[in-house]
Amino acid sequence: MTAPSAHHKTLSLFEFWPDSVFYTPIVLYWIMMGLRHGDLSISTAANPRIETGGLCGESKSSILDMAGPTARQAIAPYRIIRNGPDAVEAVLNAMEDMGEAFPVVLKPDIGCNGTGVKLISSLEMLRTVLPLFPAGIELMVQQLITYPMEAGIFYIRHPNEDTGRITSLTYKEAPILVGDGRSTLKELIMRDPRMRQVPQLYLPRIQGRETDILPTGETLSLVFAGNHCKGSIFRDGRQDITPALTDRINAIMKDIPDFHFGRIDLKMASPEALKRGEEFQIIEINGVGSEAIHIWDRRTTLAEAYRSQFYHYRQTFLIGAAKKKEGWKSSGILGMLRSWLKQRRLLASYPTND
Incomplete structure (x- = not known):
């Protein structure tokens, strides 16, 4: 062979x-x-x-x-804000200053390998994500290209x-999953020749949605940060x-x-x-x-x-x-x-x- x-x-x-x-x-x-x-x-x-x-x-x-x-x-375009009690308002002010609306990218000003990079699609999501970062650190608010x-x-x-x-x-x-109307997200990952060899990278990204079924032809991108x-x-x-x-x-x-x-x-x-x-x-x-x-x-x-x-x-x-x-x-x-x-x-x- x-x-x-x-x-x-x-x-x-x-x-x-x-x-x-x-x-x-x-x-x-x-x-x-x-x-x-x-x-x-x-x-x-x-x-x-x-x-x-x-x-x-x-x-x-x-x-x-x-x-x-x-x-x-x-x-x-980007702006820097400090995470803390006024961070939501600071992000909204930064977005206004740049002339941006949601979605925007939020990421730590000090970091590597894409750690902590978040795509913020709404005010509600912003309020949920900011407390996940330590207080006092600087965050970059950047236009979504x-x-x-x-x-x-x-x-x-x-x-x-x-x-x-x-x-x-x-x-x-x-990496993108393409639905067939029958397979669960986990099954789609485990069927992919590449993803099934490193499931530890991809399965955590569908946590709580493992049994969801994508309609035929619908796609799901698993990773936003290019790392x-x-x-x-x-x-x-x-x-x-x-x-x-x-x-x-x-x-x-x-x-x-x-x-x-x-x-x-x-x-x-x-x-x-x-x-x-x-x-x-x-x-x-x-x-x-x-x-x-x-x-x-x-x-x-x-x-x-x-x-x-x-x-x-x-x-x-x-x-x-x-x-x-x-x-x-x-x-x-x-x-x-x-x-x-x-x-x-x-x-x-x-x-x-x-």
């Missing part, structure tokens, strides 16, 4: 390995590079105006706030370069990187001071429009801690994934070293540890993402 081809695989070999297994070689590589440069935290200087360079614990809005007029035009597709673009520009480059492009797909570890499906789109897209992304990212390394998450009208550098809106910009997420395409081999990871982390050390020569400082090991502990504490306190 022949093994299925890589094209027909539903999961890659390593796609859902525990972090402690997959990332161990990367941590060892990080330490080796840090020792070589005489500073284990030198990569945090790659984006020196951002806390830890965006490795962990950074505020999402602190990155977006630095955008100049060119970049701001491409970023989905209705473009049908989502992508992640990895951008690198060395300090001595006038033009950066796109090293990764990944399309993100939300692989939360159940989104990633497709390698590097073949669609074009000079026009590179020029557009470069113009945007150069309008954010001293930003050299990270991933742009965006909603887009279509791959064709994206290739022309048109019809997209940025929803988030991530720094040193972000990945070139095409590695989570099911067809990627383990060797290819590690090659990509080592290449990208090597760039952060080279850029960080160059920025230190310019006079910028890295965050130091203690600074990295403090930010990581802060982020870890906050992530544990957030509700499940939509």
